Amino acid sequence: LMDAGVPTKSSVSGVAIGLMSKQDKNGNISDYRLLTDIAGIEDFFGDMDFKIAFTSNSEVTAIQLDTKLLGGIDQRIFRQACERGLQANLKVQRKMDACLQKPRATIKPNGPVEEQLVVGASKRSRLLGAGGLNLKRIEARTGVQISQLDE
Incomplete structure (x- = not known):
């Protein structure tokens, strides 16, 4: 948005956190791994797609969670996914801020008019x-x- 010249208060970045898990015979998660910035194949074969976006001030601006597990996910996994999403977004924010600290003064020539x-x-x-x-x-x-x- 900032690169396009959209006036925003701060930069915004988003990542997707995935979940691959093993379940016991009762359907409880016995082992799992969180994946950062998943692609289509992880989304397709994985158990969760968790999209989370933050501002450069670590404010959540968007969140979406899709899970294929019948019982959903427990709070521990959710908290870990949130923390992983925050850390990944902070990394993305540092890269973005190194390139552009504030919105462009004008909309790019190929921007919508x-x-x-x-x-x-x-x-x-x-x-x-x-x-x-x-x-x-x-x-x-x-x-x-x-x-x-x-x-």
């Missing part, structure tokens, strides 16, 4: 064209997206 153009009622049909043909042509040739707001 929104502009509003008011077209008088008497000229709208000319702009739109029959069946919206002119509008579709403008969008196709320029790559812009035009939204019509009715008053």
Whole structure:
């Protein structure tokens, strides 16, 4: 966000923590490993996908937990996953802060731009064209997206 020029109070980073576990015959976790910044294969074969995002001030901004274990995970594993997520995010934050300490002053040239153009009622049909043909042509040739707001 900061690199794109979005004005934020601090940088934000996120990681995914995974869980691979062995369970006993009663379904209790007998052994496990937490994985940091998991990829698709760990997510697919693993028992948990825990996404957590922090600001540079260690404030949680987003959290999502998916688990495939019928009984869920116990508090001990959850606390360890939170701590692992915090430590991983702090590492990412240090790397980010070494590159960019505050948001860019302006949005990058390839950043999204929104502009509003008011077209008088008497000229709208000319702009739109029959069946919206002119509008579709403008969008196709320029790559812009035009939204019509009715008053």
